[in-house]
Amino acid sequence: MIRHLSMAATPRQDKPQESLLEDRPRDGVLIKGINDHLVVDICETCAEEDIPEMINKAFSKQRSFFKNADVILQTGKRTIDESSYQHIRRMLKGEFAVRSVTQCSIMTEDDGVFSPTCYRAALGAARPRRAGLVPSSDPLRAEDKPSLVHKGRLRSGQAVEAEGHLVQIGDVHTGAMITAGGDIFVLGALKGSAFAGVDAGREALVFSLDMRPTILRIGDVLASGYGGQDKKMYGPEVAKVDNGVIVIQALSRAFEGQLAEFVPKGEGK
């Protein structure tokens, strides 16, 4: 019983690249969304030492929004020197948890005339799988792919596969296999094998009401499961990749500060 969802092809609406050069900021920074990327347009005339502060201010307004974003620093007709670029990069990654930071300056183009190749290069560097701004048949991200809700107990030898996220309602027995491009939520016991983040990679998470998997894989990280036969209930738990290893935490720990008090506070493992 293998359920396989065909990928719903939803073409993205790409903006014409030329519009990037319009309304450049006269002061401060301007944040625009281009495709999956956030382009941080930095004013050309302001002092270089003020730039980190300006970016910090702009990003602080909507902290959570920038998590996992791919950021391109558009510096216009100038380049900022390597040390301040690195400083900005550290700040964005550390404080706002963005996924990648790339620099792009118009000066890299002939005659200072903007052409999309700069962005294309930047986009390519930011995420090698992406060809650039040109609409393409790129694989979609896990969150854009169809999610699957599967109801029913999965017994040994049965498998369910989702292109996007997977919600499995019912136990997953030893010997059963669940796979998802993104996150996996098991509303039941997870005793079989789970592979989350086929596309999303290490960003994916696995949730289960009773976490005792045989094998757990998130992105390229593999963990041999807990598989305990003990009767102790640990309650809802979340598996994530932390520093290159899979860690399992109580739900209340894994989403600290994002859950109401009614969630039972289990002990993190």
Place this chain on the structure above:
Amino acid sequence: MESKVFVVTSGKGGVGKTTATANIGTAMAMTGKNVLVIDLDIGLRNLDVVMGLENRVVFTVVDVIKGRCNHKKALIKDRRVDNLFLIPASQIDTKDAINEQEIRDLCVTLKNEFDYIFIDCPAGIEQGFKNAIAAADEAIVITTPDVSAVRDADRIIGLLDSESISSKLIINRINPELVARGDMLSHDDVTDILSIKLLGLVPLDDGITISTNRGEFAVTDDSSPAGRAFFRIGQRLNGHQDLPIEVPQVKGGFMKKIRKIISGR
């Protein structure tokens, strides 16, 4: 009464499918029902031996399906128990000699003549398994309290589910001493893992080895604990669903307790 086809299956080999088929079939025949057991373990037939009918096999289930004989000719009537019949498997063919539709057609004919039909399923999940479950109304899944047998039973239940065949569980060869010591899965553990309805618990019993080798039925022997368990399973299938399930106990456990009390621990 609507007649019913049960398939006795397990996935793993050697857990007691054939013994269970013979004994449950006999148990139901003893209560006056018209019972047929069919061996579908084609190429590795055993049911005739276990039932002590080996020397009476002339025509087999493959002969019936291929039209080489009428099904009445292949029926072997047991002389010890009334209303108990066997259609043996062929030893010279393979599982691919017949297909699902042929079994379905055969069972439609046979249902007119019998109250209960038990199909002894081969081990594995290949063609032989598909043939065996093709005509089944209900499945009896046999497992032992071993992790590997339980795993295979889980797989089998999944396959039966996808064919919309409901299954009931028999846990065979329970060794109460090992369970008490915590060295064997208890019946609670097994039902927890498999989460299906329990039909009966059969204790480990050396008498079964002896009776199957001799071609006798354990159910007809009142002194055999496993035989008594199979008899109760037969009664449960026969409409006495509420017959309580007895949990195999450690031998002499009661006397030990008494002694403990007398000696003041």
